Amino acid sequence: MDPLVLQQETPSIQQFTEAAISIFALVNPIGNLPVFASLTEDVPVVERRAVFRLAASTALGVIVAMALAGQVLVEMVFHLTLDEFAFAGGLVLVVVGIRRIVSESPGPRPAMTHADSRITLAVSPIALPLLVGPGSIANVMLITQHFGRLYAVLACLAGFSGVFLVLHFSGRLYRLMGRVGTLAVGRVMQIFIVAFGVKFCFRSLVSIFQLSGIGR
Numbered sequence: 001m002d003p004l005v006l007q008q009e010t011p012s013i014q015q016f017t018e019a020a021i022s023i024f025a026l027v028n029p030i031g032n033l034p035v036f037a038s039l040t041e042d043v044p045v046v047e048r049r050a051v052f053r054l055a056a057s058t059a060l061g062v063i064v065a066m067a068l069a070g071q072v073l074v075e076m077v078f079h080l081t082l083d084e085f086a087f088a089g090g091l092v093l094v095v096v097g098i099r100r101i102v103s104e105s106p107g108p109r110p111a112m113t114h115a116d117s118r119i120t121l122a123v124s125p126i127a128l129p130l131l132v133g134p135g136s137i138a139n140v141m142l143i144t145q146h147f148g149r150l151y152a153v154l155a156c157l158a159g160f161s162g163v164f165l166v167l168h169f170s171g172r173l174y175r176l177m178g179r180v181g182t183l184a185v186g187r188v189m190q191i192f193i194v195a196f197g198v199k200f201c202f203r204s205l206v207s208i209f210q211l212s213g214i215g216r
Helices: 013-027 033-039 045-077 082-102 118-131 134-168 170-212
Strands: none
Touching: 013 134, 013 170, 033 118, 033 170, 045 118, 045 134, 045 170, 082 134, 082 170, 134 170
16 A cells, blocks of 8 residues: 555554654654754753753644644635645645755754753753754645644554654763764755655655556
């Protein structure tokens, strides 16, 4: 069974796993470890973990909200077909993935001062836009259109379980992998994201051509 047909269906284990992995890859907590380290280098370890937990919880809340309400926005507000949105969403994934692959490594970010709010830091820039951006939002809405809200939310929970683990052990992982290692893993993940985007675009175009009678 093709994992990316444009109709709601009960996903197989493989399809569900692919959806969860795509969410984790787009959130890209490993690739963002150097940025997280620079943003929180002056924050005590206990407070740093609290900041990361709040950031991950905020990002998960945004993603789940889009899984639940995104389809309503697409169909009822913007009056788009599933194929049209799938093609646009696939393009977003391709562009976001390519930009992250070819972009230079992020430079050092200013450390948070004592006057800065821990909550503000967790929400922005860590949760938004570092963890959740246009690519991850488009991705979860596409998953919702294929498999329905329930499985999209479950895929979000599965994908973010890995995000929570990475952020909880971010200090150890960064020391173990180093800056080069974390950036390399992040780039590899983006290659898979580009592949997901290409497949979304291809399947949506096939469906559009079939509906319009082109190629018959």
